[in-house]
Amino acid sequence: MFSGELSIIWKAVFSVIVIYLVFKVVDAVRRFRKYFKFFNDLPGETDLHWIWGNLHKLPSNTEDRLKYVQSLLLKYPKFYRIWASLLKPVIQLNHPDTVKVLLKTSEPKPRGIGGAYEFAIPWLGEGLLLAGGKRWARSRRLLTPAFHFDILKPYVKIYNEAADILISKIDKYAETGESFELFSLISLCTLDVILKCAMSYTGNIQREGETHPYVQAVNELSELWFNRGRNPFLYPDFIYYNTKNGKRFAEQCDYVHSVSEDIIEKRRQTLEREGPTKKRYLDFLDILLTAQDETGVGLSQLEIRNEVDTFLFEGHDTTASAISWILYSLAQHPEYQQNVRGEVDDILNSKEGGNLEWGDLNKLDYLSRVIKEGMRLHCPVPFVQRQLTQDTELDGHLIPEGTACSIHLINLHHNPLIWSDPWEFQPDRFLPQNMTGRDSYAFVPFSAGPRNCIGQHFALNEEKILISRIIQRYELKVDPDHVVRRKTAAVMRSETGIKLTATRRH
Known part of the structure; x- marks a missing residue:
């Protein structure tokens, strides 16, 4: 009898559990249908694959992919929703009205688990690019002094020395008339610059060959x-790291970390031996090693490496992309190239030769417009990722907290509602009179708001020196036998390289 009663009790308990689980499943399905309907009703494509979402619509060829994305921009000029998978909606922002909503807030943004930035953590760690919340705010405060104008001034000499090499x-290509691959040369140069300026590196990377293992990595x-x-199949770490x-990816992370750790350790030993006061200025790495927050706590060894990895990546790769694409556009447009050359000649003739100095950089008005237009047209950094930290209204739609957003800089910088002839290279669109009425968030190559690029003045100064030195010395032309195909990744590249010819002026 007792066993019979126990059996009834267990059946009752089992029935309650089953009913509870059914209820939870039904509730989850109901909530998912509501969630799915909300996002699927937003502007965007509705042709879905049960696993890939909309990603199956993206052509594998980069040029075709950019054309497809351009077609979406024309259909959805403010923003659109894509499904990275059926469970992962991503909002793509294409217009200043929607972009500024994310960038104007003073609250640091988290990455978001499973977001694109999360996948870079094993490489870059929680440096300024990827950190969120208090960690980001603390690092930003500690590192800001490294980019003060007094720190940046001595770097002009290093820019010029790197340009000489x-x-x-x-010159060797100019003597033979042979075309050369631009991106690899510029990448070595910008890596040379960042190592010498930010890390006081004494080696000569540009002399070590046409490329370098770090650049390749x-x-x-x-x-x-x-x-x-x-x-989406590769999102789980346990799957990805077994492919x-x-x-x-893990192997190359280990390599770049070893490079960073070697640089850090050598500097640490130098500081212990000589002290920081014997240098003319504290560079980026000095500040990393000696900085302390308001509580007297400095950066840990891992935090220092994260910032070095981040700055080496952002400081050489994105700058190399910008310079390479700008020179490519100037080679396509000899009239604009001559305008840059004339401006540089006028400045140098007025000072009886020599190289451009700190005081000359603000005189390069035309080159400044060329640089802006080159970064608008070619977008060295194609995307900026964010995650909403609160419910946010975008163009009349209340988007819930936690939604992944991508500021699509290619679309923003080519939005026909903002830019006339958006795929044409026209430096004078950045003349003051042509910028009247243009939203300040229409052009944000370094992002904007509190999480803008901390090194943007460093990068712009470097771009001015390197571009002006090259254009002053050579007449550049594109190689007519070489087809340039863009390649969109974390940084805008060319799948086939950029080949130019150079003719010495004198």
């Missing part, structure tokens, strides 16, 4: 990072 390499890491974000690409 770069020019000596281009960064190129590969950024491509692997970008491609992982396009494949060929995942193992390669």
